Amino acid sequence: MATSAVWPLDIVLHEASGQLEVxxxxxxxxxxxxxxxxxxxxxxxxxxxxxxxxPLVPAAGIALTLLRPVGEFGLQLCFSDGHDRGIYPWSYLHELSSILSLQTTP
Ligand SMILES: [Zn+2]
Known part of the structure; x- marks a missing residue:
């Protein structure tokens, strides 16, 4: 199995804001x-x-409620609307990071 070229060194779920810091x-x-x-x-x-x-329109104020590791592969994300089916491989999360990111710390 191919290893992902990118992987997280640290992941923080900010419960107050429901955001994911990677x-x-x-x-x-x-x-x-x-x-x-x-x-x-x-x-x-x-x-x-x-x-x-x-179009997939998330509910207003939607938050992340739970992260479940999926082996070495990525994360399963659970959302406050009850949706918990999404598996996000590291490569996909990394790609989304550059698209969705709110802030980048040098
Ligand atoms: Zn889904």
């Missing part, structure tokens, strides 16, 4: 917004909505 092995440091992560969910249900042309 420090990557390439030195990038990102804070990810729960709403953007929810909209980017790639589970079967969300993918079929997307294929049907239905």
């Amino acid at each position: 420090l990557w092995n390439d030195g990038l440091h990102y804070t990810l917004d729960a709403s953007g992560l929810r909209a980017a969910c790639r589970c079967a249900a969300c993918e079929s909505l997307r294929r049907a042309g239905t």
Whole structure:
């Protein structure tokens, strides 16, 4: 099995804001917004909505409630709307980081 080229050195779930802070092995440091992560969910249900042309609009004030490690592979993210089907491989989370990031610490 191919190893991901990027992996997190540190992950913090900010419960108050529901945001995800990730420090990557390439030195990038990102804070990810729960709403953007929810909209980017790639589970079967969300993918079929997307294929049907239905835009995924996360509920206002949505937050991350739980992170579940998926082996060395990535994270399963659970959201405050009860959606917990999304698996986010490290490579995908890293890609989303550059798109969704709210702030970057040098
Ligand atoms: Zn989903």
